[in-house]
Amino acid sequence: xxxxxxxxxxxxxxDGSHYQKLPAEDNAEHFQDHAGLFLWGTAGEFDLxxxxxxxxxxxxxxxxxxxAFNQSFLLITPNSKSGREMGNNTFIAxxxxxxxxxxxxxxxHEDRVTWQAGNRVxxxxxxxxxxxxxxxxxxLDIKFTADGAPAPYHGDWAGFVERKVGGNEVxxxxxxxxxxxxxxxxxxxxxxxxxxxCLGRNFDVPSLLGIGQGYLWSWTFAPAIxxxxxxxxxxxxHAGRVFLNDGKIDFSSEQTHSEVLEVWTDPLTHEQRATRMxxxxxxxxxxLEYEIHTWRRMIFGFHLLEAYTTHTGxxxxxxxxxxxxxxxxxxxxxxxxxxxxxxxTPNIAA
Numbered sequence: 001x002x003x004x005x006x007x008x009x010x011x012x013x014x015d016g017s018h019y020q021k022l023p024a025e026d027n028a029e030h031f032q033d034h035a036g037l038f039l040w041g042t043a044g045e046f047d048l049x050x051x052x053x054x055x056x057x058x059x060x061x062x063x064x065x066x067x068a069f070n071q072s073f074l075l076i077t078p079n080s081k082s083g084r085e086m087g088n089n090t091f092i093a094x095x096x097x098x099x100x101x102x103x104x105x106x107x108x109h110e111d112r113v114t115w116q117a118g119n120r121v122x123x124x125x126x127x128x129x130x131x132x133x134x135x136x137x138x139x140l141d142i143k144f145t146a147d148g149a150p151a152p153y154h155g156d157w158a159g160f161v162e163r164k165v166g167g168n169e170v171x172x173x174x175x176x177x178x179x180x181x182x183x184x185x186x187x188x189x190x191x192x193x194x195x196x197x198c199l200g201r202n203f204d205v206p207s208l209l210g211i212g213q214g215y216l217w218s219w220t221f222a223p224a225i226x227x228x229x230x231x232x233x234x235x236x237x238h239a240g241r242v243f244l245n246d247g248k249i250d251f252s253s254e255q256t257h258s259e260v261l262e263v264w265t266d267p268l269t270h271e272q273r274a275t276r277m278x279x280x281x282x283x284x285x286x287x288l289e290y291e292i293h294t295w296r297r298m299i300f301g302f303h304l305l306e307a308y309t310t311h312t313g314x315x316x317x318x319x320x321x322x323x324x325x326x327x328x329x330x331x332x333x334x335x336x337x338x339x340x341x342x343x344x345t346p347n348i349a350a
Contacts, residue, residue, distance in 0.1 A: 006150070007150075010150060012125055015113050015124035015129075015196055016113040019198055019200070021160065022201070027059055028059055029060050029201045030059040030061040030200070031199070031200055032198070032199040032205070033057070033198040033199075034054060034055040034197055035053065035122055035129075035194075035195065036051065036071070037129055037130075037142055037195075038192060039174040039187055039191070040191045040315075041174065041189050041191060041336070042187075042336070043186060047078075047315060047317075047336055048178070049073070049074075049075040049315050050072075050074045050075070050178040051073065051131075052070065052072055052142075053071035053195075054069075055068060056115070059201075061305050062304060063098050064101070066104065067098075067103065067104060068103065069096040069101055070094075070117050072092070073298055073313070074092040074093075074178055074185075075091050075296055075298045075313065075315050079317065086264045086275045086296070086314070088267050089297065091297065091298035091299070092138060092180060095300055095303060096301070096302045097303035098303070111125060119134045120132075126146065126150075127146035127170075128145050129194050130143045139178070139179040139180070140176065140178055143175050143176055144174050145172055147170075147171045147173050148243060148248070149170075150168040150169070152166075152168050153169045154166055154167050154203075155167075164199075164200030164203060165199050165203045166197070167196050169196070171192075171193060171243050172193065173192065174187060191221035205304070205309055206308075206346070214344065215230070216274070216339065216340070216341040217230045217340055218339040219337065219338045220292065220338075221336045221337070222332055224244070225244055225332065226243040227242055227318075228240065228242075228243075229256070238256040238258060239253055239256055240279070240281040244322075244330075249283065249285045251283055252283075256279070256280070258277055258278065259277065259278045259279075261291070262274070262275050262276035266299075269299065269312065271310075271343075274339070275295070275314060275316075275339075276293045278291045279292065284325065286324050286325060287322070287323045288320065288322045288323075289320050290318050290321070292317075293337075294315055294339055295316050296314065296315045296316070297312055297313065297314045297315075299313075306346065306347055307344045307345060307346045307347055308344070310345070311340060311342035312342070313338060313339070313340045314339045314340070315336075315337070315338050316337050316338075317335060317336065318332055319332055319334050
């Protein structure tokens with residue numbers, strides 16, 4: 001199935017707002033309706049990770065009725081085989097808090113939906129998505145084209161009202177540029193993920209993370225394979241999803257295992273977290289074994305009434321192999337990889 005035909009029955013309006021489908025009393029407590037476009041790629045001797053998320057949020061837990069946040073980030077990672085040690089590198093990433101919010105504007109066109117917050121504009125016209133404009137000193141011009149069908153994320157839109165959570169994500173080919181401090185970085189061989197999610201009452205980010213060790217997830221990108229790994233800290237729950245040119249495979253917690261190989265204590269957050277991991281996924285549809293090694297990081301967070309969250313994204317490379325049941329092998333040879341972990345801190349007096 002082509003990427004185009006995969007969206008034949010995906011109305012572009014599905015990427016529009018969903019929060020208004022929930023009861024008003026629910027939205028008065030919490031809603032988070034957001035879209036994200038994340039782009040990884042290479043530019044000469046550097047790997048780049050940049051992108052944007054636009055959050056339309058509101059309710060008591062945010063401390064205001066309705067508004068919008070822009071998330072912006074730029075992480076530049078040397079990709080030479082030497083100097084691959086995590087350190088206190090510079091990065092550009094912002095926090096989301098009530099002091100820095102924008103008015104939210106949505107426009108429904110005949111063939112697309114646009115969202116705007118400040119100078120940042122997102123255009124949804126599945127199977128393509130775009131983001132343009134400046135925020136936090138980062139000026140983006142990005143275009144994504146679907147490289148497969150949308151995969152449900154927190155459940156599909158059909159059951160959203162009943163569950164009060166829903167969305168999907170799409171693996172994409174990404175292209176575009178990011179300008180910061182007068183310098184423009186243009187992606188070569190871009191890989192993208194388009195995320196679209198709405199979180200209703202009781203699905204605020206701190207509640208989802210739980211008061212514990214938080215979460216860890218990662219992406220690995222190669223032309224023939226894309227890998228997602230997820231770990232819910234403290235629960236022992238793991239899961240994996242492999243996107244192949246001939247389909248995707250989901251791996252359950254029992255089929256997914258990880259081992260931390262190296263850790264690092266961040267001098268900014270004073271937390272000790274994995275920077276190098278070995279991950280395996282095995283089922284009757286195939287076996288995957290690979291290692292992720294990261295050596296640059298960024299930090300961002302959310303600030304809500306009852307808690308704030310701290311998130312660290314780490315970039316590097318991964319190597320390993322995926323083996324089909326018939327013995328065919330896809331080699332993962334020093335490919336672009338990303339790990340992210342986050343945890344909440346409660347505001348006791350809230």
